[in-house]
Amino acid sequence: MTTVLETRNLVKRFGAFAATNDVSLKVEKGARQALIGPNGAGKTTLINLLTGVLEPTSGSVILEGQDITRLPSHQRVRRGIVRTFQINQLFNELTPLQSLALTVSNQLGISGRLWQALGRDERVAQRCDELLKQFHLDDVQDQKVALLAYGKRRQLEIATALACNPRMLLLDEPVAGVPEGERQEIFDIVNALPAEVTVLLIEHDMDLVFNFARTVSVLVNGALFAEGDVKSIASDPRVKSVYLGEGTPHG
Template sequence: MTIALQTFNLVKRFGGLVATNDVSIAVEKGARQALIGPNGAGKTTLINQLTGVLAPSSGRIELEGHDITSLSVHKRARAGLVRTFQINQLFKHMTPAESLSVAISERDGLGARFWRALGHRGEVMDEVAALLDQCKLIDVMHRETRVLPYGKQRLLEIALALAAKPRVLLLDEPVAGVPDGERREILNTVAALPEDVTIVLIEHDMDLVFSFAKRISVLVSGGLLTEGACADIARDPRVKAVYLGEELAGGEYV
């Protein structure tokens, strides 16, 4: 078993509040793992620690066996740990094609020369085209992001994350706020993500969790309640009681 991402006794305190409490999680390379829990469970705090937004009060984080606990956000991203956001972080007045060209050019060290790259570097445009196709954005590639349907904006954020060539990708509620009619494209895109990319899904939508994840970790009150295969989590009475409640109690996912 090769571990892609691992935490060791991770703790985050805000004064007297313990937001994550002794969390140890191991994510295997190539995994499809979900992180779930009720509101206030500590999911966002944990993800912010993993990505370097918050420094842990104690504990350690390893990416592919290397200690990244003290690395900055951008150094973790360059090392292969990439995330999407629960609330979109996009260039509203740029098109998807332009946004992806910026991301790819920055990744490759072209920096401020991305506009030249957009028009003259064939390899950049080939990669832009491939990502637009992969994330169902061809039809809107030249429209400003601000006017796109919300589902397309969520797909663009996934495309931008993939442009960073992640080895571990954290998807933070990719269908949050997306109308029912636009969700299927996102679900299909997430399901078709490259198998060599390790994916941790943070999500409240149980349809997405149980259709995508092979393993689930459950956070409650800042601590790890349990983790295991989907079928085991679906049958766990503690999970039903504290989080999944009526959906699983009624047998929908059992």
């Protein structure tokens, strides 16, 4: 297996508090890996370190063998690390088609003439059509984002991330805030992501985690607490105690 993303002894301190504490994590090529942990475990801090939103106090982040610890976020995106957010970062006044056209055009280096490209560049039109169908957005492609059901907005955010052609896709709680009746469509979409895209999923919804992941990493109090396949993690009494609040502090 080829390691796509790796952290080595990653530490992030805020004063005396260690939000991440000596985290060494590997994500292999094509992985379907989940990062779970109770509230306050340090999951979002770790993702912010991986994507360059935060700089570590010590330790390193390695992408495909290259140290990217000090690279800014936009350079990491160019190298293939793309994320979604717990709270979507979409433009409410655009439509799904326009949102995807903006991203696809930027990837093709023609974002300066977006509106012309949307109508005339066959590459943009074709890729947008593929993404709209893949993410079940073709029936709402011309509606403003502000008017979309929340589940559809989450689908659009994942579609926009995939339009960036990621090598490493970080999905930060993709069903957070999504009504129960809209979750299955997101489950199906996440499960159907291209096999060549390596995915690290950060999620509280255990149905999604155990339906999607082949490897599960558990973070507690900023440290890597347990790691293994879905069956071993689901049956681990130490992991159960973390989620039930028995014995192990939540942090």
